[in-house]
Amino acid sequence: MVFIGLQSLATLVLLGVRSVAAAANGSVPMQVRLAYAGSHGMTVSWNTYEHVQHPTVHYGSEVHNLCETAKSDVSVTYQTSTTYNNHVELSNLRPNTLYYYNIPGSNATTPYNFTTARKAGDHTPYVAAVVVDLGTMGRDGLTTFVGKGAASPLAPGEINTIQSLQQFQPTYDFLMHAGDIAYADYWLKEEIQGFLPNTTLGDGAKVYERILNDFYDEMAPITSNKPYMVGPGNHEANCDNGGTKDKAHNISYTVSICMPGQTNFTGYRNHFRMPSRQSGGLENFWYSYDHGMVHYVQIDTETDLGHGIIAPDEPGGSENEDSGPFATLKDQQTNWLAADLASVDRAKTPWVIVAGHRPWYISLSGSDQCLDCQDAFEPILLKYGVDLVLSGHVHAYQRNAPIYNGTVDPNELNNPTFPWYITNGAAGHYDGLDTLDRPFAYYSRYAQDEAYGWSRLTFHNATHLTQDFVASKNGSVLDSATLFKKHEVGHHGKPGKGGAQS
Numbered sequence: 265m266v267f268i269g270l271q272s273l274a275t276l277v278l279l280g281v282r283s284v285a286a287a288a289n290g291s292v293p294m295q296v297r298l299a300y301a302g303s304h305g306m307t308v309s310w311n312t313y314e315h316v317q318h319p320t321v322h323y324g325s326e327v328h329n330l331c332e333t334a335k336s337d338v339s340v341t342y343q344t345s346t347t348y349n350n351h352v353e354l355s356n357l358r359p360n361t362l363y364y365y366n367i368p369g370s371n372a373t374t375p376y377n378f379t380t381a382r383k384a385g386d387h388t389p390y391v392a393a394v395v396v397d398l399g400t401m402g403r404d405g406l407t408t409f410v411g412k413g414a415a416s417p418l419a420p421g422e423i424n425t426i427q428s429l430q431q432f433q434p435t436y437d438f439l440m441h442a443g444d445i446a447y448a449d450y451w452l453k454e455e456i457q458g459f460l461p462n463t464t465l466g467d468g469a470k471v472y473e474r475i476l477n478d479f480y481d482e483m484a485p486i487t488s489n490k491p492y493m494v495g496p497g498n499h500e501a502n503c504d505n506g507g508t509k510d511k512a513h514n515i516s517y518t519v520s521i522c523m524p525g526q527t528n529f530t531g532y533r534n535h536f537r538m539p540s541r542q543s544g545g546l547e548n549f550w551y552s553y554d555h556g557m558v559h560y561v562q563i564d565t566e567t568d569l570g571h572g573i574i575a576p577d578e579p580g581g582s583e584n585e586d587s588g589p590f591a592t593l594k595d596q597q598t599n600w601l602a603a604d605l606a607s608v609d610r611a612k613t614p615w616v617i618v619a620g621h622r623p624w625y626i627s628l629s630g631s632d633q634c635l636d637c638q639d640a641f642e643p644i645l646l647k648y649g650v651d652l653v654l655s656g657h658v659h660a661y662q663r664n665a666p667i668y669n670g671t672v673d674p675n676e677l678n679n680p681t682f683p684w685y686i687t688n689g690a691a692g693h694y695d696g697l698d699t700l701d702r703p704f705a706y707y708s709r710y711a712q713d714e715a716y717g718w719s720r721l722t723f724h725n726a727t728h729l730t731q732d733f734v735a736s737k738n739g740s741v742l743d744s745a746t747l748f749k750k751h752e753v754g755h756h757g758k759p760g761k762g763g764a765q766s
Contacts, residue, residue, distance in 0.1 A: 396656025399693025411457025443497020
């Protein structure tokens with residue numbers, strides 16, 4: 265197997281050594297990850313090979329004095345999982361403060377650290393990083409070669425997206441990942457294409473879990489230091505890549521091949537703890553949080569669209585994944601979204617950013633354009649003055665004009681009324697990049713399908729936001745645009761009527 269240059273090889277070798285050590289001592293923490301937990305908290309999560317009786321985190325504001333302790337009873341696993349997921353919430357933390365922490369049994373030589381969220385109303389400039397559609401970079405994922413039928417391998421020695429994010433880690437406050445995490449469900453497709461050796465369907469569960477663990481190991485140097493805010497994508501639904509065809513043998517595989525524990529977003533639901541409890545949302549599917557001058561909202565484009573609309577991964581949906589719904593009330597997600605946006609204090613958090621996996625404005629026809637998502641969400645986003653909508657799913661980059669119901673805002677980025685839409689699913693995974701339809705859609709302002717990369721959001725102040733598309737291979741900026749919003753506050757939760765930029 266060809267790895268991605270010496271840096272990646274060394275990283276993966278170290279991870280392999282750590283995994284062997286962890287297997288020998290089943291309580292050694294691995295895959296450490298953080299998530300904001302409301303305005304004054306942080307959730308610390310990690311995996312172990314054995315159940316932990318009382319997951320514990322020691323922490324403090326001084327590196328040599330971890331005088332505070334938090335515990336929980338949450339050490340959970342599921343059928344076919346090879347590990348336990350441990351979650352501990354740290355509460356009553358000071359805003360925008362550096363904390364150090366450690367987990368008993370860790371083989372880390374120094375404590376981990378994180379910085380808490382900025383207080384809502386703090387208009388100090390900062391940067392957030394965004395990826396969508398990011399898979400493993402190494403043994404079972406994207407490398408310098410691919411199987412028959414895949415595309416866009418990395419160039420020899422090329423820096424990949426995980427390495428790029430690690431390289432830029434000191435420059436951003438946290439990382440958003442709006443769906444399609446790890447691509448463990450590509451295991452069968454990779455075998456059919458000759459990238460992985462063939463296994464039996466029964467043993468496919470082991471390959472699936474190995475790919476998941478590889479990805480979380482690779483991400484740990486970032487996620488143990490920066491909050492990792494995730495959302496659901498279609499590749500979290502189950503184990504079979506939404507249906508895989510073996511054309512050579514005329515076999516069509518479906519969700520029926522998945523082993524217990526590998527359907528219905530099970531791994532995703534166990535592995536993460538997003539701030540849904542603090543924001544009135546639902547599990548890791550929809551939630552919100554504040555960070556400085558921005559209110560962030562994660563929505564679920566895969567299930568629970570509401571208004572009588574069947575989401576793509578629900579029974580009867582376009583991908584027939586038989587996943588969800590998860591809500592117990594009618595229109596629960598859309599009602600929550602409207603109430604959440606209505607409650608935003610735009611004087612404190614003038615910017616409102618919404619992330620969801622599937623786009624509805626994209627230069628690619630067919631099911632990749634989620635018109636059902638548009639019907640469910642777009643009127644709400646307009647009503648409450650959402651500034652930017654982020655998505656992926658299509659493995660390319662496209663920055664659009666602000667738009668509503670197919671009409672481009674005449675102000676473009678100069679104080680528009682309509683939300684600004686950006687799709688960036690070009691982070692990288694085994695199957696490569698998609699080819700956008702040409703000519704690009706009339707609302708597209710920049711699009712590319714040839715380079716891997718991620719988005720950098722720079723919040724300069726209450727009126728100016730810059731989005732850069734950063735090429736992973738060399739850190740260059742391939743596209744940059746700045747949105748101006750006047751953000752005059754009218755009624756609570758709704759922006760007032762804006763004027764032209766002076």
